[in-house]
Amino acid sequence: MDKYINWLKDYDMKTTTQRLSILKSLDDRKHATIEEIHSDLVEHNPTMSLTTIYRNIGEMMKNLLVSEVKLPKRKNIYEVSKDSHIHLLCETCGKIEDAYIDMTDTLQKIKNRYFCDILDNDVTLSITCKECKEKMGNL
Amino acid sequence: MDKYINWLKDYDMKTTTQRLSILKSLDDRKHATIEEIHSDLVEHNPTMSLTTIYRNIGEMMKNLLVSEVKLPKRKNIYEVSKDSHIHLLCETCGKIEDAYIDMTDTLQKIKNRYFCDILDNDVTLSITCKECKEKMGNL
DNA sequence: CTGGGTGCAAAGTATTTGCATGAAC
DNA sequence: GTTCATGCAAATACTTTGCACCCAG
Numbered sequence: 224m225d226k227y228i229n230w231l232k233d234y235d236m237k238t239t240t241q242r243l244s245i246l247k248s249l250d251d252r253k254h255a256t257i258e259e260i261h262s263d264l265v266e267h268n269p270t271m272s273l274t275t276i277y278r279n280i281g282e283m284m285k286n287l288l289v290s291e292v293k294l295p296k297r298k299n300i301y302e303v304s305k306d307s308h309i310h311l312l313c314e315t316c317g318k319i320e321d322a323y324i325d326m327t328d329t330l331q332k333i334k335n336r337y338f339c340d341i342l343d344n345d346v347t348l349s350i351t352c353k354e355c356k357e358k359m360g361n362l
Numbered sequence: 363m364d365k366y367i368n369w370l371k372d373y374d375m376k377t378t379t380q381r382l383s384i385l386k387s388l389d390d391r392k393h394a395t396i397e398e399i400h401s402d403l404v405e406h407n408p409t410m411s412l413t414t415i416y417r418n419i420g421e422m423m424k425n426l427l428v429s430e431v432k433l434p435k436r437k438n439i440y441e442v443s444k445d446s447h448i449h450l451l452c453e454t455c456g457k458i459e460d461a462y463i464d465m466t467d468t469l470q471k472i473k474n475r476y477f478c479d480i481l482d483n484d485v486t487l488s489i490t491c492k493e494c495k496e497k498m499g500n501l
Numbered sequence: 502c503t504g505g506g507t508g509c510a511a512a513g514t515a516t517t518t519g520c521a522t523g524a525a526c
Numbered sequence: 527g528t529t530c531a532t533g534c535a536a537a538t539a540c541t542t543t544g545c546a547c548c549c550a551g
Contacts, residue, residue, distance in 0.1 A: 275506080275507055278506080281542095293433070295484055313478075324468065326468050329465050332463055337461055338492035338495070339450060339495070342488045343434075343487070345488070346483070350479060356479060376526075
């Protein structure tokens with residue numbers, strides 16, 4: 224739990240049990256919807272309100288501790304913004320996988336062609352994952 | 363207008379004036395929010411309802427005639443799904459530009475590393491565009 | 502202490518649905 | 527003529543806000 228206390232300190236946010244449990248939920252799940260976080264937290268604290276989660280996720284996004292990911296045809300998910308990665312979304316089983324890939328070449332091409340600076344990138348690939356491909360092959 | 367009639371025929375959708383004007387609005391603007399489409403259409407038909415737009419955009423998405431684009435910190439926008447491209451979103455002026463770029467190398471790397479098939483890709487880059495860079499340089 | 506955080510209830514906003522009417526094929 | 531689309535109103539879903547109370551620093 225010290226880990227989460229330090230994250231909050233780093234971003235100048237007061238420590239509260241609610242905030243610690245939101246961060247734990249996000250860290251355990253890697254990605255979670257507002258509803259998923261809420262259902263995690265209600266288990267240990269039945270009066271935990273959705274409002275608190277919306278407000279804290281909002282604050283954490285302002286402080287760049289947490290990022291929002293908007294996926295095609297899905298509810299938004301939230302994740303701790305630790306590292307830069309892209310999302311692989313399996314169309315068959317629904318699993319979301321983080322992928323770490325160097326896109327420097329592609330980004331450089333865009334910079335050169337469009338004369339822009341690239342501040343951030345947001346990439347989601349709809350895929351059929353390894354496991355689903357194997358299952359399909361066995362039919 | 364024949365163009366839009368044919369688009370609807372191609373996707374087995376009945377021709378209605380509402381659908382034609384939705385397609386014209388999308389085609390003219392390249393990207394539009396539900397509200398923007400609505401405000402375009404109310405000009406010529408004051409009783410045009412939001413419901414009709416939601417329902418038709420929904421149908422057109424099911425039929426893959428139209429795609430939804432979810433952008434960071436913005437309302438969803440819709441576009442006619444004619445070609446494959448990525449979106450450049452200027453953080454300074456808010457402009458959205460379509461970019462055509464070959465990402466085969468990057469996608470191939472992901473296929474090889476994660477053993478998946480890639481069905482679709484959804485890429486938005488937050489940028490500072492050429493014009494905004496130039497203005498900044500002049501300060 | 503004291504300012505900010507929390508929970509509840511209520512208000513906003515966004516989107517969907519039921520149903521009677523109207524238009525396309 | 528039939529079938530499907532439309533517009534309205536109402537319902538639902540999602541998110542934000544106001545306010546009294548409470549807790550961390």
